[in-house]
Amino acid sequence: xxxxxxxxxxxxxxxxxxxxxxxxxxxxxxxxxxxxxxxxxxxxxxxxxxxxxxxxxxxxxxxxxxxxxxxxxxxxxxxxxxxxxxxxxxxxxxxxxxxxxxxxxxxxxxxxxxxxxxxxxxxxxxxxxxxxxxxxxxxxxxxxxxxxxxxxxxxxxxxxxxxxxxxxxxxxxxxxxxxxxxxxxxxxxxxxxxxxxxxxxxxxxxxxxxxxxxxxxxxxxxxxxxxxxxxxxxxxxxxxxxxxxxxxxxxxxxxxxxxxxxxxxxxxxxxxxxxxxxxxxxxxxxxxxxxxxxxxxxxxxxxxxxxxxxxxxxxxxxxxxxxxxxxxxxxxxxxx
Amino acid sequence: xxxxxxxxxxxxxxxxxxxxxxxxxxxxxxxxxxxxxxxxxxxxxxxxxxxxxxxxxxxxxxxxxxxxxxxxxxxxxxxxxxxxxxxxxxxxxxxxxxxxxxxxxxxxxxxxxxxxxxxxxxxxxxxxxxxxxxxxxxxxxxxxxxxxxxxxxxxxxxxxxxxxxxxxxxxxxxxxxxxxxxxxxxxxxxxxxxxxxxxxxxxxxxxxxxxxxxxxxxxxxxxxxxxxxxxxxxxxxxxxxxxxxxxxxxxxxxxxxxxxxxxxxxxxxxxxxxxxxxxxxxxxxxxxxxxxxxxxxxxxxxxxxxxxxxxxxxxxxxxxxx
Numbered sequence: 001x002x003x004x005x006x007x008x009x010x011x012x013x014x015x016x017x018x019x020x021x022x023x024x025x026x027x028x029x030x031x032x033x034x035x036x037x038x039x040x041x042x043x044x045x046x047x048x049x050x051x052x053x054x055x056x057x058x059x060x061x062x063x064x065x066x067x068x069x070x071x072x073x074x075x076x077x078x079x080x081x082x083x084x085x086x087x088x089x090x091x092x093x094x095x096x097x098x099x100x101x102x103x104x105x106x107x108x109x110x111x112x113x114x115x116x117x118x119x120x121x122x123x124x125x126x127x128x129x130x131x132x133x134x135x136x137x138x139x140x141x142x143x144x145x146x147x148x149x150x151x152x153x154x155x156x157x158x159x160x161x162x163x164x165x166x167x168x169x170x171x172x173x174x175x176x177x178x179x180x181x182x183x184x185x186x187x188x189x190x191x192x193x194x195x196x197x198x199x200x201x202x203x204x205x206x207x208x209x210x211x212x213x214x215x216x217x218x219x220x221x222x223x224x225x226x227x228x229x230x231x232x233x234x235x236x237x238x239x240x241x242x243x244x245x246x247x248x249x250x251x252x253x254x255x256x257x258x259x260x261x262x263x264x265x266x267x268x269x270x271x272x273x274x275x276x277x278x279x280x281x282x283x284x285x286x287x288x289x290x291x292x293x294x295x296x297x298x299x300x301x302x303x304x305x306x307x308x309x310x311x312x313x314x315x316x317x318x319x320x321x322x323x324x325x326x327x328x329x330x331x332x333x334x335x336x
Numbered sequence: 337x338x339x340x341x342x343x344x345x346x347x348x349x350x351x352x353x354x355x356x357x358x359x360x361x362x363x364x365x366x367x368x369x370x371x372x373x374x375x376x377x378x379x380x381x382x383x384x385x386x387x388x389x390x391x392x393x394x395x396x397x398x399x400x401x402x403x404x405x406x407x408x409x410x411x412x413x414x415x416x417x418x419x420x421x422x423x424x425x426x427x428x429x430x431x432x433x434x435x436x437x438x439x440x441x442x443x444x445x446x447x448x449x450x451x452x453x454x455x456x457x458x459x460x461x462x463x464x465x466x467x468x469x470x471x472x473x474x475x476x477x478x479x480x481x482x483x484x485x486x487x488x489x490x491x492x493x494x495x496x497x498x499x500x501x502x503x504x505x506x507x508x509x510x511x512x513x514x515x516x517x518x519x520x521x522x523x524x525x526x527x528x529x530x531x532x533x534x535x536x537x538x539x540x541x542x543x544x545x546x547x548x549x550x551x552x553x554x555x556x557x558x559x560x561x562x563x564x565x566x567x568x569x570x571x572x573x574x575x576x577x578x579x580x581x582x583x584x585x586x587x588x589x590x591x592x593x594x595x596x597x598x599x600x601x602x603x604x605x606x607x608x609x610x611x612x613x614x615x616x617x618x619x620x621x622x623x624x625x626x627x628x629x630x631x632x633x634x635x636x637x638x639x640x641x642x643x644x645x646x647x648x649x650x651x652x653x654x655x656x657x658x
Contacts, residue, residue: 231435232430232432232435232436233435233436233437233438233439235391235430235436236430236436236437236438236498236501237438238389238391239389239391239422239423239427239428239430240422240423240427240449240450240453240501241418241419241420241421241422241423241424241450241453241454241505242419242423242449242453243416243419244415251438254438254440254441255438255439255440328440329439329440330439330440330485330487331439331485331487
């Protein structure tokens with residue numbers, strides 16, 4: 001198991017460098033630079049522009065800039081935002097809980113309903129429910145997130161008035177950020193009204209962000225479950241006189257979950273990418289919205305390191321999933 | 337009274353008019369008896385046993401005049417009631433041990449599951465009993481095997497575990513569905529020996545489904561030859577082997593390679609078992625039977641008592657020897 005972990009860790013190093021190089025290059029490929037954006041519509045005095053660029057260290061050749069960047073990274077310095085002069089790390093940690101809360105809720109939503117729908121569809125294969133679930137999930141998977149978000153807002157918030165349109169909580173409530181997770185913070189305050197309000201704010205973004213993972217998990221669970229239910233050991237389990245629930249969940253789902261688990265890990269990346277759109281639609285004050293604004297402002301340190309942090313997170317999650325995979329599947333664990 | 341009594345069992349897949357996969361099968365097994373069921377692939381051997389175990393799902397349909405085990409009418413049981421019998425009083429060992437065990441659970445867990453389900457054993461008592469069972473099926477270093485996963489075991493070892501699982505509920509009837517087909521020849525003999533020893537020791541009935549006629553000759557007391565879902569001959573072991581009365585039994589025996597020593601080619605019965613949609617109107621064997629006569633093609637024979645055995649043929653062979 002240890003060598004399994006060590007090998008996985010070894011693979012992370014080149015991935016990490018690849019990401020730094022990619023984000024560094026991509027943001028510089030977009031026309032414009034931070035100084036131009038800051039100056040806005042006014043004509044930029046070339047001399048002032050050059051001075052500002054020199055002050056930011058952006059006049060050096062690209063390889064030198066990259067070396068500077070990596071050198072700072074090696075010291076754990078993520079730099080500071082060109083706009084706010086706040087350290088990138090501080091901004092990230094302030095905003096990240098909002099994204100994490102949303103992503104976590106979306107993953108729970110997708111996981112619970114996706115697994116349930118997938119298992120039932122597999123058990124009732126060919127039924128109306130099966131076709132219905134698979135059709136809806138295909139639609140969900142194909143739907144553009146921003147369109148789906150707007151439709152839900154129009155229906156649920158505008159027409160029916162069930163849920164708030166945007167934001168994390170009504171400005172009426174003044175909640176002291178302790179953990180940064182609104183649901184927990186409102187509970188800590190002990191005000192039932194604010195918790196309910198935070199919860200209502202979460203519903204639509206959770207559904208919008210969770211739709212694609214839900215569809216993927218439901219389809220994956222169904223096909224994996226169908227495959228497993230045909231296995232000989234399911235017949236053995238039935239021949240033991242076990243209850244149908246035990247056969248399906250203990251003997252079937254346990255094995256069917258192995259591929260689904262991988263999908264779960266991959267979906268975390270999708271979730272963070274989807275969060276950028278979802279947060280923009282719902283004015284959710286998380287890192288998605290932060291990054292979009294940083295790209296607009298050519299805020300190089302925020303874009304580079306913000307994406308790097310997210311990428312590290314996705315890598316970390318997949319790493320954890322790999323280990324879980326080893327735990328779930330004894331055949332992998334014992335490979336040397 | 338026999339332990340298992342099957343009368344006119346039909347298994348169909350599809351509606352009531354579908355061609356039966358098991359076609360009017362009559363079979364009985366006494367307590368402590370070894371019955372072998374032989375026949376080529378697709379003759380309905382396994383399906384019969386699956387029907388008994390309640391393992392046939394829709395669109396499979398089971399009908400029978402009686403399907404009685406140990407005085408219980410298996411067809412009248414609810415799912416819950418049947419599961420109290422299946423896995424306990426009737427247990428089954430399957431063909432391919434490498435896929436019959438759940439890869440995600442340890443050997444010990446899978447055996448203990450039966451003990452918990454049917455005997456109410458838990459914790460240490462269950463583990464102790466599982467260990468005894470592993471020793472019973474002659475697994476070396478049984479203690480350490482309890483925590484092994486199926487992929488860490490060889491085929492023969494896995495089949496021993498499957499047998500341990502099957503006998504965990506102290507069954508009165510053990511069904512072994514081609515238990516040695518997927519194993520090496522050297523292991524086959526060991527597994528057969530183990531099954532027969534367990535059968536003797538516990539005086540349980542054993543139904544042995546097999547292709548291997550040599551195994552039948554060595555172990556079984558009675559044999560049922562199946563063809564296309566029907567029992568075509570049911571008889572005592574030495575007689576059926578020495579003087580088969582049904583042309584199909586004769587052909588099966590002739591197909592044993594040792595019986596063709598010195599011949600250019602192995603003896604075969606030309607053709608294949610008729611499928612669902614090309615059943616002949618008369619005797620099911622008529623298209624392949626070397627002794628076929630006109631009325632064989634027009635009418636189906638019944639399973640009737642002849643000199644040594646029950647035979648489903650208008651013109652049984654070897655009757656003059658009697």
